[in-house]
Amino acid sequence: MTPTITAFKASPDEGRGLARDMPVRWALEEVGQPYRVQLVSFEEMKQPAHLARQPFGQIPTYQEGDVALFESGAIVLHIAERRPSLLPEAADARARAISWLFAALSTVEPPIVECEQTEYAEADRSWYRERLPIMQGRIQGRLDQLSARLGDAEWLDGAFSVGDLMMITVLRRLEGMDIPEDYPNLAAYVARGEARPAYKRAFDAQFAVFEAASRRDD
Amino acid sequence: MTPTITAFKASPDEGRGLARDMPVRWALEEVGQPYRVQLVSFEEMKQPAHLARQPFGQIPTYQEGDVALFESGAIVLHIAERRPSLLPEAADARARAISWLFAALSTVEPPIVECEQTEYAEADRSWYRERLPIMQGRIQGRLDQLSARLGDAEWLDGAFSVGDLMMITVLRRLEGMDIPEDYPNLAAYVARGEARPAYKRAFDAQFAVFEAASRRDD
Numbered sequence: 001m002t003p004t005i006t007a008f009k010a011s012p013d014e015g016r017g018l019a020r021d022m023p024v025r026w027a028l029e030e031v032g033q034p035y036r037v038q039l040v041s042f043e044e045m046k047q048p049a050h051l052a053r054q055p056f057g058q059i060p061t062y063q064e065g066d067v068a069l070f071e072s073g074a075i076v077l078h079i080a081e082r083r084p085s086l087l088p089e090a091a092d093a094r095a096r097a098i099s100w101l102f103a104a105l106s107t108v109e110p111p112i113v114e115c116e117q118t119e120y121a122e123a124d125r126s127w128y129r130e131r132l133p134i135m136q137g138r139i140q141g142r143l144d145q146l147s148a149r150l151g152d153a154e155w156l157d158g159a160f161s162v163g164d165l166m167m168i169t170v171l172r173r174l175e176g177m178d179i180p181e182d183y184p185n186l187a188a189y190v191a192r193g194e195a196r197p198a199y200k201r202a203f204d205a206q207f208a209v210f211e212a213a214s215r216r217d218d
Numbered sequence: 219m220t221p222t223i224t225a226f227k228a229s230p231d232e233g234r235g236l237a238r239d240m241p242v243r244w245a246l247e248e249v250g251q252p253y254r255v256q257l258v259s260f261e262e263m264k265q266p267a268h269l270a271r272q273p274f275g276q277i278p279t280y281q282e283g284d285v286a287l288f289e290s291g292a293i294v295l296h297i298a299e300r301r302p303s304l305l306p307e308a309a310d311a312r313a314r315a316i317s318w319l320f321a322a323l324s325t326v327e328p329p330i331v332e333c334e335q336t337e338y339a340e341a342d343r344s345w346y347r348e349r350l351p352i353m354q355g356r357i358q359g360r361l362d363q364l365s366a367r368l369g370d371a372e373w374l375d376g377a378f379s380v381g382d383l384m385m386i387t388v389l390r391r392l393e394g395m396d397i398p399e400d401y402p403n404l405a406a407y408v409a410r411g412e413a414r415p416a417y418k419r420a421f422d423a424q425f426a427v428f429e430a431a432s433r434r435d436d
Contacts, residue, residue, distance in 0.1 A: 067309050073324055091285050096287070138335070148269075
């Protein structure tokens with residue numbers, strides 16, 4: 001059965017692949033699973049039909065027969081569990097890959113999202129400039145530790161896994177924050193992820209949605 | 219094999235059960251799995267031995283033979299997957315329980331932690347009072363949606379699951395923020411979680427660590 005995911009009809013990231021359908025598309029491409037996409041508008045996301053499948057009115061969701069999921073982390077894990085290649089078979093390596101998946105979302109991402117949301121909501125407030133280094137310091141604390149752990153390795157723990165997929169997705173949100181340049185090994189790690197054929201197919205698919213929306217607006 | 223978890227030797231929450239070993243202890247108690255605890259000081263958490271098992275220098279970690287995990291979400295999921303009672307058997311219900319686990323950590327918790335960290339780091343700054351309603355608004359947006367979805371139900375989706383365990387853990391961080399009173403169904407939901415015998419055993423175990431530390435300080 002072909003799964004269906006939801007994505008923004010008009011993504012606020014303008015085709016940069018920073019919306020949360022991107023890691024789901026990427027995971028599906030890594031495991032070679034074809035999928036359908038249902039695009040939803042911001043208006044539709046607040047309606048009961050969408051809230052029934054996503055209680056917080058967000059994208060993405062994932063439906064495959066009777067199985068319905070929300071939260072990109074849960075969806076990516078589900079995809080990785082059911083088809084080989086994104087989770088190691090050995091119990092210890094599998095446990096570490098899932099630890100990295102949670103670390104990306106629970107430990108590395110929150111200070112990055114805080115910085116993004118604050119720019120969006122408070123860039124014109126008097127305190128914004130003075131607070132920026134405080135928020136950047138929280139991000140750098142995490143990146144220092146991540147960079148130290150990664151070292152010169154290709155991926156976080158052996159072969160590319162669902163943990164790398166989500167960590168690279170999260171690190172891509174730093175684009176435009178002038179931070180990655182201080183961490184050349186993290187920048188190279190992100191570039192390795194972006195060079196994967198599955199990543200490129202996922203990126204192109206979400207970019208095509210942006211292009212189609214742009215043509216409608218012309 | 220009896221698993222070993224790590225927890226704070228001197229928890230900054232002073233025995234209130236708000237540190238991240240609490241959901242791990244709770245999950246272990248729910249499934250009836252005995253465990254050992256290794257207490258670590260803030261100094262030890264920054265040393266190579268601890269960083270090798272927790273790259274971000276945090277607690278908890280989980281070790282069971284060759285299997286070593288970090289991140290409370292990953293640990294709780296691992297416990298739930300290997301022993302019955304915290305994850306439904308049916309694939310669709312299981313997928314939803316895991317979605318709620320990620321929603322607790324990725325969607326509901328970040329604005330709460332932002333508010334906590336800002337109080338800790340910026341309470342004496344000129345802008346703090348003016349920013350507080352902005353941060354509280356972000357929390358309330360999530361709670362409005364969570365409260366609407368929970369309604370009058372006992373748990374988020376059928377029987378108590380790993381999703382409820384983590385969501386209640388996250389909501390407990392609101393203590394002292396004057397917010398839960400506006401959401402009587404969420405307050406009752408948290409109280410139902412805290413009334414579970416497994417919760418109480420977990421709470422008492424972490425409180426005993428605090429009491430022992432207090433006696434040492436006398």
